[in-house]
Amino acid sequence: MSAAEQRERLADLAPDRLEDLESEDEADDHPLPALPNVDAYDEVRMRLAPNPNGPWHLGSARMPAVIGTYKDRYDGWMLCRFDDTDPETKRPDLAAYDAILDAIDYLGFEPDDVVRASDRVAVYYDHARELVELGGAYTCSCPAEEFSELKNAGEPCPHRGKDAETVHEEFEAMVDGEYSAGEMVLRVRTDIEHKNPALRDWVAFRMVDRPHPREEAAHYRCWPMLDFQSGVDDHLTGITHIIRGIDLQDAAKRQRFLYGYFGWEYPEVVHWGHVQVDAYDVAMSTSTIKAKVESGELTGWDDPRAPTVASLRRRGIRGRAIVEAMVELGTSSANVDLSMSVVSANNRELVDDETDRAFLVRADGPGVDGAVELPVTDAPEAGTPPYHPDHDGRGRRTIPVDGAVLLERDDCPPAGERVWLKGLGCVRREGDGLVATDDPIDVVREGGVDVVHWVPTEENVRTRLRTMDGDVTGHAEPGLAAYDPDELVQFERVGFARVDAHEDDETVTYYAHP
RNA sequence: GCUCCGAUAGUGUAGUCCGGCCAAUCAUAUUGCCCUCUCGAGGCAAUGACCGGGGUUCAAAUCCCCGUCGGAGCACCA
Secondary structure, three states: OOOHHHHHHHHHOOHHHHHHHHHHHHHHOOOOOOOOHHOOOOEEEEEEEOOOOOOOOOHHHHHHHHHHHHHHOOOOOOEEOOEEEEEEEOOOOOOHHHHHHHHHHHHHOEEEEEEHHHHHHHHHEEEEEEEHHHHEEEOOOHHEEEEHHHOOOOOOOOOHHHOOOHHHHHHHHHHHHOOOOOEEEEEEOOOOOOOOOOEEEOEEEEEOOOOOOHHHHHHOOOEEEEHHHHHEEEEEOOOOOOEEHHHHHHHEEEEEHHHHHHOOOEEEEEEOOOOOOOOOOOOOOOOHHHHHHHHOOOOOOOOOOEEEEHHHHHHHOHHHHHHHHHOOOOOOOEEEEEEEEHHHHHHHHHHHHEEEEOOOEEOOOOOOOEEEEEEEOOOOEOOOOOOOOOOOOOOOOEEEEEEEEEHHHHHHHHOOEEEEOOOOOOEEEOOOEEEEEEEEHHHHHHOOOEOOOOOOOOOOOEEEEEEEEEEEEEEEEEHHOOOOOEEEEEEEEOOOEEEEEEOOOEEEEEEEEO
């Protein structure tokens, strides 16, 4: 009986068992757990809510990777909403808005809509006014520290009992910019004795003296806090599922007070833990990376040592490889470590088959012992290794010998010993040079002769390979000059690399992984 | 101090809701062997985990309690 027949038969005998079977199958097909309560909604609607205070580090890629994957799975809708309501502490970087949209595209997703919170300030003001009408908020001029003490003691501040008219007037004065930073806030009235101090009468709006970097928003001085802005926007944009970090665990609890006043239903919410990526010395935080870029310690956001999306992209890693790794992390609320080897393995799987091979003899750099120049006698005029060992049909490269070759020092055979120059043939070390022998390939299989890569001393391409450990310089086979920027090659016995640029004196490549 | 949350091999993950098919899945990693004109790919194998202690039960990774460890919030940041 085939699987389909079995299924049909089961449908007759025990339809409820069939349902069980199918829900299990569904789980098997998806690495991510099912979203909660999906059936209660006509459409799954989610949002990415990046703060554009800098280009994305690797951890940020988890957001589009997971949310985008859910969007595809449920045929849902995805908003990219820039939560750029802090012109001071997490000041927006004007270049980051597009950099983030580029990163989303690189990762293979497309938001159905893009909005900026800084364009929607009037909407937040309107909702604040409504909240004041409903008695759900009050203006408060307590210094932050004083309020904090009262709050921790579970005691209301004197402003909590203000009449609606005063609150209304003072909020309008906030909107009109009549206060300076720290002088007045609008608080949501929650429960000042709530057992969780984090939820007591939180700030919804505060004053910021420094103008927003976006011209369109530069005139505002009264800015909403995340809990207010995000809460209002999630409702207004019909978000059904919120997926965000555990640092925002209490945000949902705070926002429920707001939703209570407005009579709104709170969306489903999933919190995941923090991601760390091994393999990096640089801390994965926007501000840390920004500081290192500004000080010149990193050459840019796409420096190979930077734990950023732009860096992996420049190294030739496919967005898909990152997405798959992020999706495999799941949505556990425990903190997780992402192993770069998983990203590398994913990428290798994606690119290996289509990537041409090439020789790079490394001469200088971290972990490199130098290159040695050796005259070659009696050898053929050129070596002809294949473009890809698994695809003969793609043809062979032609690498001239021109009387002398460069080998990496580690590959250089001692006097009297043989080595197989890949694609060329067997040579023996005699004095300061190499002499071709007539040995068949069997000496490699049976005789313990090593196969090594090489380039001609005369005709080669000066190459820089930028790696996470620093730059390696060396010489590549002449054919490397023919690759366009953005193409990948695998330097045999070294690793995969992306061709970045052909400069006057050298070709620059970025190392991806072994 | 108050309030939440979490814990399966080096890493991630499946299984936990609804206890038995779990001497625990898959991937990655490491090691060995085979294959190979790469240290890539491919094939085979090995390594390696249910945080601890109690309880419930015929039966516990799974349910309950206590502990330990880790994380988050208590911002006029997001």
